[in-house]
Amino acid sequence: MSGIVILSLERTLVVAIRCGDRAFANIEAIVFDKDGTLEDSLSFLRELARRRARFIDAQIPGTGDPLLMACGIQDERIDPTGMMAVGSRSECKIAAAAYIAETGRSWSEALAIAEMAFVEADRTLPRTVDVSPLFPGVRATLETLHAAGVQLAILSADSPTGVAACVERHELGAYFRVLAGVESGQNSKPDPQLLLKVCRTLNVSPAMTLMVGDSAVDIEMARRAAAAGAVGIAWDGSTAECLAAADIVLARLDAIVAHTE
Known part of the structure; x- marks a missing residue:
């Protein structure tokens, strides 16, 4: 199996993305890690x-x-x-x-x-919204990015089933167009092929794609895939040190803002 679920594919807009005090031009897609990035898990x-x-x-x-x-x-x-x-x-x-x-x-x-x-x-230990809630501001951020025409995807080390279950329990299906997890026996992060495959599925260039994650493997994967940028998220500051190679490290996801070009 491919490990990728396609929810929808639509025409995208090219936008400028500001992440705190760092700006990225000509962005078509943003790929998010799941655990520790979207979900407080x-x-x-x-x-x-x-x-x-x-x-x-x-x-x-x-x-x-x-x-x-x-x-x-x-x-x-x-x-x-x-x-x-x-x-x-x-x-x-x-x-x-x-x-x-x-x-x-x-x-x-x-x-x-x-x-x-x-x-x-x-x-x-069933996984519910109570034990794995969304971080503050995640839903609003996804909504505004989606409304701006940015293609959104999840790329997680969790299984494809686990990724789909996360989207279902938080009712996020309207925002994401591709969901990707790691199948048993498949290479995991930081293998750049994982991100490159998501980009191919979205029909966007890695050079017009941002990767957002809370771990060093997310950042390394983005670098090796020649993504437009690697954005670290450190909600409580505990992961900031391991994100030193990121283009920028944010304390909140709602610091990511889109501007249509």
Whole structure:
């Protein structure tokens, strides 16, 4: 499967985008990361990692805490550069299976235990608007950008199903034209092919596309795809340091404003 869902494709306008004190001319599309950019989901991801580790630890005692540390979870903190924050589901599952395999299980058994833990964690922790709300001002920003004629897309390390579920639960389908996630076995960010594929689907040039995300892999992906710009978002300031390579780092998404040229 392609990992891309096309909601609609319409004629776009060329606009100037101002992001804080930085301006980008001749922009046709903006591609957004999902977790930590549109959705305030870090608390959810932290609890999801804990449940996965707890289910695995129940099968193989002593593996839970080391696995959480490998995922970038320590106490109440989630490492913004860690696997749970930026890795795909497939990458996280393979990492969990590797820890299990170190206990002497076969690789097939390790994968089966990891998959069971991931399924059980999903079952016991449904993702709702309460546990993964939109950040303030996100809906209004998407509405104004869409009204200005900018094509909008989501490109997430989450699965295509997870991306579609996010758009559905927040009722954002009217704003986005392409939804892209990472399929099992597919390369994840910062592979530039992910962004290039979204641009091809939108029928826009990467040189007329902005990437907006909260992690270093979003910024690196934009650079490697020769995008018009890489915009970092650091809602609480905790990820600002890892976004040093971005063209600009914003504290709020509503600092992104479109002007028709």
